[in-house]
Amino acid sequence: MKDSTDPSRADLGDISNTEFRQLLHQVADWIADYREKIEDRPISPNFAPGEIAKALPREAPESGEPVENILRDIDRVIAPGLVHWGHPQFMGYFGCTTTAPGILAEMVAAAFNVNAMTWRTSPAATELESVVLDWLRQWLGLPGEFRGVVYDTASISTMHALAAAREGALHRVRQLGLTGRDAPLLRIYASDQAHSSVEKAAIALGLGEENVRRVPSDREFRLEVEALQKMIAQDRAENFQPLAVVATVGTTSTASVDPVKEIAGICRAENIWLHIDAAYGGGLALLPEAKWVTEGWELADSLVVNPHKMLFVPFDFSALFVRQIERLRDVFTLVPEYLRGDSVGAAINYMDYGVQLGRRFRALKAWMVWRTFGREGMAARIREHMRLAQLFAAWMEKEPRLELRAPVVMGVVCFAAVTHHPERSAESCRMIVEEINASGRAYLTLTELRGATAIRLGLGNILTNESHLRAVWQMILDRLH
Ligand SMILES: Cc1ncc(COP(=O)(O)O)c(C=O)c1O
Numbered sequence: 001m002k003d004s005t006d007p008s009r010a011d012l013g014d015i016s017n018t019e020f021r022q023l024l025h026q027v028a029d030w031i032a033d034y035r036e037k038i039e040d041r042p043i044s045p046n047f048a049p050g051e052i053a054k055a056l057p058r059e060a061p062e063s064g065e066p067v068e069n070i071l072r073d074i075d076r077v078i079a080p081g082l083v084h085w086g087h088p089q090f091m092g093y094f095g096c097t098t099t100a101p102g103i104l105a106e107m108v109a110a111a112f113n114v115n116a117m118t119w120r121t122s123p124a125a126t127e128l129e130s131v132v133l134d135w136l137r138q139w140l141g142l143p144g145e146f147r148g149v150v151y152d153t154a155s156i157s158t159m160h161a162l163a164a165a166r167e168g169a170l171h172r173v174r175q176l177g178l179t180g181r182d183a184p185l186l187r188i189y190a191s192d193q194a195h196s197s198v199e200k201a202a203i204a205l206g207l208g209e210e211n212v213r214r215v216p217s218d219r220e221f222r223l224e225v226e227a228l229q230k231m232i233a234q235d236r237a238e239n240f241q242p243l244a245v246v247a248t249v250g251t252t253s254t255a256s257v258d259p260v261k262e263i264a265g266i267c268r269a270e271n272i273w274l275h276i277d278a279a280y281g282g283g284l285a286l287l288p289e290a291k292w293v294t295e296g297w298e299l300a301d302s303l304v305v306n307p308h309k310m311l312f313v314p315f316d317f318s319a320l321f322v323r324q325i326e327r328l329r330d331v332f333t334l335v336p337e338y339l340r341g342d343s344v345g346a347a348i349n350y351m352d353y354g355v356q357l358g359r360r361f362r363a364l365k366a367w368m369v370w371r372t373f374g375r376e377g378m379a380a381r382i383r384e385h386m387r388l389a390q391l392f393a394a395w396m397e398k399e400p401r402l403e404l405r406a407p408v409v410m411g412v413v414c415f416a417a418v419t420h421h422p423e424r425s426a427e428s429c430r431m432i433v434e435e436i437n438a439s440g441r442a443y444l445t446l447t448e449l450r451g452a453t454a455i456r457l458g459l460g461n462i463l464t465n466e467s468h469l470r471a472v473w474q475m476i477l478d479r480l481h
Contacts, residue, residue, distance in 0.1 A: 015067065019067075023067055023071075026071070027071070030071070030075075031103060034079070035086070035098070035100070035103075038084060038086055038087050038088075038463075039087065039088065039089075041079075041080075041084055041087065041440075042084075042439075042440025042441075043083060043084050043087045043089065043090050043437075043440050043441065043442065043443045044083045044084075044437055044438075044440060044443055045080055045081050045082065045083070046438065046440075047081060052077060052078075052081040055076075055077045056073065056077055083443065085097075085098070085461075086098040086461065086463070087443070087461075087463075088461050088463035088464040088465070088468045089441060089442040089443065089464070089468050089471060089472055090442075090443045090461060091442065091443060091444055091457045091458050091459060091461075091464075091472060092443045092444060092445040092456075092458060093445060093458055094252075094280050094309045094310070094412075094458050094460060095309070095411075095458060095459065095460030095461040095464075096308050096309060096314070096315040097312055097314075097460055097461050097462045097463075098314060098462075099312045099314070099369055099372075099373075099462050100372075101365075101368045101369045101371075101372040101373075102312065102313060102314035102365050102368070102369045103314065104368060105314075105364045105365035105367070105368035105369065106314055106365055108364060109360070109361045109362075109364045109365065112125075112361060112364075114361050115358050115359065116129060116350060116359040116360065116361050116362075116363075117339075117349065117350065117351040117357050117358055117359050118339060118342040118343075118349040118350075118351055119342070119344055119347035119348060119349055120341075120342040120343075120344055120347075121342065122361065123347075125361045125363060125364075126347070126348060126349070126350060128361075128363040128364060128367055129149075129150055129350060129362070129363040130348060131363070131367070132363045132366040132367050132370065133147070133148035133149070133150065133319060133321075133363075134148075135370060136148065136305070136307070136311075136319055136366075137321060139285060139286050139375060140278075140282060140285045140294065140297065140303070140305065140321070141285060141291070141294045141297065141298075142297060142298065142303065142321055143298050143323075145323050145324060146303070146321040146322065146323050146325075147321065147322065147325035148319050148320060148321045148322075148325075149319070149320055149322075149325070149328070149350055149353040149354060150317060150318065150319055150320075150350075150359075150362050150363060151318045151319075151320060151354060151356075152316040152317075152318060153306070153316055153318050154195070154197060154277065154279035154304045154306050154318050155195075155197035155200055155201070156318065156354075157279075157304035157318045157319070157320035158197050158198060158201050158246065158275060158277060158304055158320075159197075159200070159201035159204050159205065160320055160328060160332075160353075160354055160355075161244075161273075161275045161301070161302035161304065161320060161322065161328075162188065162201045162202070162205055162207075162243075162244055162273075162275065163205055163328075163331050163332075164273075164301075164302065164322060164327045164328045164330075164331055165243055165244045165273035165275070165301065165302075166186065166205055166207065166243065167327065167330065167331045168273065168327065169186055169241060169243050169273075170183055170186070174330075174331055177206075178206045178207075179206075184239060184240060184241040185208075185211060185239075185240050185241065186207055186211060186240070186241050186242075186243040187211050187212075187213055187235050187240045187241065187242050187243055188202055188207065188211060188212045188213070188243055188244045188245070188246065189212075189213050189215055189228055189231060189232070189242070189244070189245045189246070190212060190213075190214065190215065190223075190245070190246040190247075190248070190277075191214065191215050191216070191217045191221075191222070191223035191224075191247075191248060191251070191258060192214045192215065192216055192217050193217050193221050193223075193248065193251040193252070193253060193254070193256060194214070194246055194248050194251065194277065195248070195251075195252050195277060195279070197277075198212050198246050198277075199212050207243070211240075213231055213235070215227050215228045215231060217256070220256055220406070220407050221251060221253070221254045221256035221406060221449070222256050222257065222258050222259060223247065223248075223258040223259065223263065225259055225262045225263060225266065228245065228263065228266060229266060232266070232270060232272070242270060242272045243272065243273060244272060244273035244274070244275055244301075245263055245266070245267055245272055245273070245274055245275070246275045246276075246277055247259075247260045247263045247264075247274065247275070247276050247277070247300075248276075248277045248278075248281075249276055249277065249278040249280075249281035249282060249284075249293060250278060250279070250280035250281020250282070250284070250409075250410055252280070252447075253406070253412075253414065253447040253448075253449060253454075253456065254405075254406035254407070254409070254412060254414050254447075254449065255280065255281060255409045255410035255411070255412040256406070256407070256409060257281060257293060257409060259296075260274075260276060260295060260296035260297065260299075260300070261295050261296030261299070262296075263296070264296045264299035264300065265299075267299075267301075268299065273301045273302070274299065274300045274301050274302075275300065275301060275302045275303070275304070276297060276300045276302070276303040276304070277304055278297075278303055278304065278305045279304055279305060279306040279309060279318070280306065280309045280310060280410070281293060281310075281410060282303070282304075282305030282306070282310070283305065283307070283309065283310025283311045283378075283382060284310070284382065284410060286311070286375055286378055286379045286382065287379045287382060287383055287386075288379075300323070301322065301323050301327075302320060302321060302322045302323070303320075303321045304318060304319065304320050304321075305318075305319050305321075306318045306319075307319060307366055309460065310382060310411075310460055311366075311369075311370075311378060312369050312370075312373065312378060312381070312462060313365055313366045313369050313370075314365055314369075316362070317362050317365065317366055325353065328353050328354075329352050329353055332352060332353060332354055332355065333352040333353075335349075335352075339351075381462060382411075382460075385411040385459040385460055385464070386410065386411055388411070388459050388464065388466060388469050389408050389410070389411045389412065389413050389457075389459050390408060391466070391469065392408075392413050392457065392459075392469060392473065393408045393413055395473055396413070396415055399477070400418065401417060401418055401480045401481075402415050402416070402417060402418060402476070402480070403415060403416060403418050405449050405452070405454040406449060406454070411458060411459035411460050412456065412457070412458050412459070413456070413457045413459075414447060414449060414454040414455070414456050414457075415454060415455055415457075416428075416429050416452065416453065416454045416455060417429055417432065417480060422452070425452070425453070426452065426453035428480075428481075429446060429453045429454060429455050430446065430453065431479070432444075432455060432476060432479045432480075433445065433446050433455055435479055436472075436475050436476070436479070439475070441471070441475065442471070442472045442475055444456065444457055444472075445458075455476075457472070
């Protein structure tokens with residue numbers, strides 16, 4: 001509110017409520033138009049690095065300007081300079097899908113702009129976080145001894161899980177650190193298909209990137225249990241201390257699923273922490289017919305799932321579940337004097353469960369999206385994405401110029417061009433992806449499987465239907481020789 005009692009201060013404060021309301025309507029229309037007409041936009045821009053910044057004012061703004069000007073620049077420079085992940089023919093990476101209830105919740109959360117660090121700083125944000133985490137725990141079929149915490153990304157979730165594991169393996173590492181002490185070298189095991197976030201966690205935790213041992217995977221890109229067992233035995237013989245195994249449910253390249261139950265057996269017998277990276281594949285647990293994917297989860301120490309990948313929550317939202325979450329709390333709780341008064345009985349303070357103090361109100365968007373669609377509604381949509389992936393694979397079976405390069409387990413299809421000379425296949429794949437992406441009509445990515453280049457198509461966008469898939473299929477066929 002402007003200070004009407006002091007005319008010299010009339011320009012202080014926020015923009016007026018009347019103007020804000022009008023802008024809000026304008027932006028609401030802009031967002032609705034963006035979503036409605038997203039298919040008219042090229043998916044990816046064709047700018048050289050630096051070109052976008054050049055089209056914008058470079059001087060820091062000395063005096064303010066009307067919001068209208070800024071909105072015009074969003075239209076003129078920013079929107080055309082983005083890759084439109086929400087476009088139904090964007091099939092790169094894992095879809096981080098935009099949904100209408102998710103957008104609405106983000107707007108409301110921005111209006112609240114609260115900090116969910118302690119219960120007292122935002123009771124409803126804290127309690128909603130506990131509520132949505134428990135819904136998710138139930139959907140994932142995790143026993144009640146698991147409790148969760150929300151972070152931004154799976155990389156951060158995995159780092160926190162491994163920090164808890166490290167604390168259990170080395171006495172008072174929180175207090176004393178790792179250096180200058182007589183301690184064994186700790187080792188982490190993950191398949192050769194696991195995400196690079198495992199190494200990132202080892203780097204951040206002072207465990208060393210080279211102490212992440214990559215276990216070979218089988219023909220279907222699943223961790224080989226025997227090889228894991230051998231590596232652990234070899235490490236023990238050489239005086240390393242096995243710390244944790246990271247099993248992946250839905251690997252990044254092919255969405256393969258490691259044999260979690262067998263891995264859990266080894267971890268139990270060897271007293272090793274089992275972390276499950278279900279960042280992508282965890283969402284499949286919502287489908288009753290896909291319960292096989294959750295086999296062995298109840299034996300894990302921790303599990304991460306990214307609802308921003310398969311579960312329709314806008315980026316970013318990652319949930320880490322830990323059995324006996326006190327093991328995580330013991331590593332990170334540290335209450336500065338100015339927050340000591342914030343402790344209220346048994347109320348949970350989520351700042352105690354991680355490195356960061358300030359925390360966004362992420363729970364609101366999960367709550368709104370999940371209530372809007374319900375488990376059934378989400379399962380139906382995920383099921384359709386799985387059907388589309390299988391359909392695409394079936395088209396491929398009948399097309400002699402293309403071949404599948406990995407089993408289709410979830411919403412991911414990896415394939416390559418068949419050529420007389422294998423080295424030409426990589427060239428062909430690259431050319432297909434480059435041309436299609438440059439056309440702006442679809443977006444695909446490349447990956448490497450056993451040293452060979454493959455095209456990777458990822459389904460998961462809430463707007464994608466069979467006609468979009470057919471259009472992309474035709475674009476691929478048109479570029480085959
Ligand atoms: C299996 C898997 N784990 C972890 C990650 C890292 O995810 P984030 O970007 O949330 O850190 C990814 C990224 O796609 C992934 O595919």
